[in-house]
Amino acid sequence: MALAKLKDDALAARLAGLPASAASGWLAAAQTEARARLAAMGLPLRRDEYWRYTDPATLNAPEVPSAARFEAGDEAPAFDGIDRLKIVFVDGVFDPAASDDLALAGVEIERLALAGQADIHWAQGTYGVLEARGQTPVARPFAALGSALATEGVLIRVTGQATRPIALNYHHVSDTSDAILHHCVKLEAGANLTLLESGPGAARLTKVLEVDVGEGASFHHIRVQGRDHERRAATHVFAQVQAGARFKSFTLTANGRLTRNEAVIDLVGPNASAHLAGAAVGDGDFHHDDTVFVTHAAPECESRQVFKKVLMNGATGVFQGKILVKPGAQKTDGYQISQSLLLDEDSQFLAKPELEIYADDVKCSHGSTSGAIDETALFYLQSRGVPRAAAQGLLVLAFLAETIQEIADEAIAEDIRSRLEGWLQRHAAKGAT
Amino acid sequence: MLEIKNLHVKLEDEDKVILRGVNLSIGPGEVHAIMGPNGSGKSTLSYVLAGRDGYAVTEGSATLEGEELLEMEPEARAAAGLFLAFQYPVEIPGVGNMTFLRTAVNAQKKSRGEPELSAAEFLKLVREKAKTLKIDADMLKRPVNVGFSGGEKKRNEILQMAMLEPRMCILDETDSGLDVDAMKLVADGVNALRDAGRSFLVITHYQRLLDHIKPDVVHIMAAGQIIRTGGPELALEVEANGYADILAEVN
């Protein structure tokens, strides 16, 4: 088959550019399995249904398209004011000097690069396992690539209440860095963790985060993706949420030539909940794709997807979001909204919301809208003396507010809000983010 | 204060002409009222003065204290001292009323080169003004005009006017939708602002409001022109007889 051949060729070319995995022990075994999964599916092509709106060519390419690092000027680094345990990666390589001691009460933190040496490890039940499960019904080749070839990442096991958030900080230095990261987080029953992620990671980042949220546990994830204009990223979150557990994830994205953020969430025990939110602001050569798949596999679970995009000067936003309610998942409460605010006629928003329901006693709703700025509101603000650009900033912030409300921690929410405000003000002042 | 000369306005995208040569001169400290049948162009006049898009001025001029208004951006007109209390105040979901007021006050201060108000100064001022208009804390916290009753929206317009202290205030049917007590509150709010350096243009259908806000001059607008100008007695005449006699007299 011609298509299969193309995919295999794409994969062979991509792999040829990467160092072979040096993992040993259980990790080597897990990576070999992932490699087999990857070989079976090949890399994606635009012709694949799941990649219809986003061209994977530059994610496939053996050569990393060059990306200059963003100079943040006097803008404070994300989460700077939050008391957190910092783990730093530079172009995908762990930086011990810049990182804190990997010690936190109630939490075990280990580098992936060192964990493989053990023969038996708790992460054997998670690493590549949630990713492999997330490969059906839709293949996610870059996730398999992440499992097969990651040399760095962290393994975090939470047994109690983490006293402060863990922050993964991804610096980008080299213009052509190609980083592959894989993290696993396991929250034991009743445990609690906030995970922060920030920074671009590399010129091109392929990343997998697997999260197992145990019974009654609570996981909170807040991410700010780097502002480098030319960076590219394919990121994945795979989560399994057990009975009575809470999963929450929020992502803020501004800039980036190409970003594909996939989230595959399985609610596997009764009364579990998952909230996913994303705010993206794109100006010019910007393509942002949120691809979400939430499965209700148990009764009485709740899920919420809130994704909003502000697009201008030809930027493109994509949302593919699905809620699957399996037989027996009665009393499901599923909600999904995806909206875009198009600040000009050159920008576009492509949305594919889907519901697939095999239970009869469920409440599911979804909606997708695309609209221009409210000129009447803009004039009202201007008539009170607010300059047009600032008025537009206020309305943009108001549009995105519903996503920020998904952040439970008020200090973190305020970091995000003021960050956005700062961007919008600077954008208004000089006409670029 | 405000000088409007031979103002002709049509819709930008259509051939429809709305104002056909409006002349109006309001001196400092004066209160003028405009009455007139529905659709005669009263709101259009106020929108054109405030700088709303969608209208084309084909002839004439409008100046505020000698400055040509019609070339300015809406925010520059506001900074120059113009204020329009909207006939239909706009709802802005997601923007808190407080944030809105503070942004507006500080934007105007900034453009005039005055120091901005601190959070504490602003809070004190807004609480004080809100209290006299019986606007409660909840209304200040809610998004701008969202879920406000008709009367609450109108009081919120007056609160904005009180905070911004403009020199030329245009009130477009601020009395409509107000109960008797609220009308009194609004009128008191307006009267409190009356001074020798501040002028008002009050658009209304009812003599009632003019009992509370005593106008110096009353104009009747019809079909895009001011067809009659007189003293407060003109409003009483309209109240008693409607517009038929005045229109007949002109035609």
Ligand SMILES: Nc1ncnc2c1ncn2[C@@H]1O[C@H](COP(=O)(O)OP(=O)(O)OP(=O)(O)O)[C@@H](O)[C@H]1O
């Ligand atoms: N944007 C617009 N598009 C189409 N028609 C318009 C527009 N703006 C004003 N008009 C028309 O112009 C005329 C004047 O409208 P305007 O709102 O100024 O009247 P008004 O005197 O304020 O009436 P009312 O007393 O009912 O408030 C009306 O016929 C109205 O339909």
Ligand SMILES: [Mg+2]
């Ligand atoms: Mg009107």
